[in-house]
Amino acid sequence: MQAPVSPRAVARPRFGVNYTPTQGWFHHWLDFDLDEVRRDFDALAELGLDHVRLFAVWPYFQPNRGLIRPRAVAQLLAMIQAAGERGLDCSVDALQGHLSSFDFLPAWVKTWHGRNLFTDPDVIEGQSRYLRELASAISAEPNVLGMSLGNEFSQFASAIHPERNPATMPEADHWLRTMLEACEAGAPGLAHCHSEYDSAFFDGRHPFTPAGTARNGTMSTVHSWIFNGTAQRYGGMSQQSFRLAEYLIEVARGWAVDPGRAIWLQEIGAPAPHVGAQDAAEFSTRALEYALDCEGLWGVTWWCSHDVSGELLDFPSLEYTLGLLGNDQRLKPEGSAFAAAIQRSATAPAPAPRHTALLLDVGPEPEAPGRGTCAPGGEFFDAWMSLAIAGERPTVLLASQAHDQSQLEARGITAVVQPSDVSSAHLPIR
Structure with a gap:
């Protein structure tokens, strides 16, 4: 296991996955089975990975503003320890938030209790306390990297969200800083980040800004998805699609004030039908090759570890097949390509500066x-x-x-x- 270190001290990029449990997807928290988690982690460790990103689904962990469930926290700790036993470090996402087209919000912010996620003082207090206590609970584990606020949580403020929580840019910035301060208060000195999708960089209406993304938290994160219009306009196997992750990394670098700021390619995948099954390995190889040619890359974390079971209904079709492994632990072609990229990276020279x-x-x-x-x-x-x-x-x-x-x-x-x-x-x- 690699001990967590300062992002600026990483000589070579790290490789990991966003963990999607094979049994029950993220609903596994409702029927938590540590043996199933261990089996999943065994398969991941065989690929040569060094970290996993874990998702604490917000309403399962904080179903009431005054209740952070001890059993849920204990289960997360058990998961972190199981990862550590297999040489895997962990980053924990807490305000979950949004996952694969589904939104997860506790009852105390909806309908009769509806309150703005970004501006209501009581909601901000509850979120902050949850982040602080969860960060504190996991901070003693030696394989914990830090916290992310949540997976693309800012999408709730998007103009296209069906139940939008509006915020001004100053309000969004205040929320972001407050949440990161809560993480730091709970686990001082660890790598605390926030996870934005590309609207922060691409949509002038969005209250979460490129500056906020690239200047807050320990390092910048980018999520590279070619279904954002790149594949539709240029083709899934075009140079533009291969290079989207590289492009987003450099855009994030451009917005940083610190020229040495590390950047985490926190999500990348080969989504069907934009990338056919027969092309998934080539797409993965080429996209990773371009991304790894960027300076200051902290790591690459593939979305996701395992395919979603077909027994689970109502996902967009592309969400079912994004894993490096199938739901049966079978290694997929993109999984083999990812493992090969890890091996090549071990002996590759550091990327040259971009002049x-x-x-x-x-x-x-x-x-x-x-x-x-x-x-x-x-x-x-x-x-x-x-x-x-x-x-x-x-x-x-x-x-x-x-x-x-x-x-x-x-x-x-x-x-x-x-x-x-x-x-x-x-x-x-x-």
């Missing part, structure tokens, strides 16, 4: 109202991809940092390119 930066100007910071240019089909997206396909290995530089010589030198940037100066006419569009 060419594409200039990103999306309006006032931190609001970034022009974020849409970064989304698939946007001018910035296409310009970055054009440079990458031409072999330039581009990074991203904010317009506000363009004349900061110390920033340029720290990142090794020697050439700055405007998106309007890059031809993207040759990029295929479906």
Whole structure:
């Protein structure tokens, strides 16, 4: 087992999975079976992984604002210990939140007790206490890396959410800082993060901003999903799809103030039907190859460990087959590709600095109202991809940092390119 260390001290990227139990999916907390968990972890350890991301489903752990269930916490500790026995470190997501299209919220924030998840003082107090107590409970385990606030929790504030919890950008920022402070209070010095999906980088309406994502918490996290419009526009096996994770890593790097800030590719997968079963291994190999060519990458965590059982109903079809292993523990082609990437990484040279930066100007910071240019089909997206396909290995530089010589030198940037100066006419569009 690798002892948890500062993200800035990691010489090589780490490899892990988002753990999806084979029995009962995340409902396994209702019928917790540690022997089943151990069997799942045995299969994961055989792949050469070094960490797992665990999901404490919020309403199962805090069904009432005044009740954090001791038995649920004890079960989480048992899971962490089982992982440690197999050489696996653990990051724990707590405000769960949102998983594979399903939302999990406790009754004390819904219907007759409906309160805003991001702005109501009582809700914020309850969330903070839950995070603080859970962080404190797990902090003594030697294989705990830290906490994540929740899986894409900010989607509840999205303009497209059917039961939106609106928040202004200052309110979202205050919520984010308050939650991270609770994690730090419970487990000082561990790696505490928050997990955003790409709307924070792509949607100018979203109250969670690129600056908030890249400047709060121990390190930045990115979730790379080609069904965000990339596969639909360019094709699932296009260069744009292969390079989406690489692109998001560099966008996150561009928004950071600290040029040495670590970045965690916290989710990546090969979703059907955008990637056919016959192409899953090639997609995985190529996407990982590009992502691993990025400096400062803390780790890669595949979504997810195991396929979802077909006995569970009403998931979007793509969610059933995202595992490295089948629900029967069978290693899938993408699992073999992931294991091979781990082996190659062990002897690969460190990524070289990226000397060419594409200039990103999306309006006032931190609001970034022009974020849409970064989304698939946007001018910035296409310009970055054009440079990458031409072999330039581009990074991203904010317009506000363009004349900061110390920033340029720290990142090794020697050439700055405007998106309007890059031809993207040759990029295929479906």
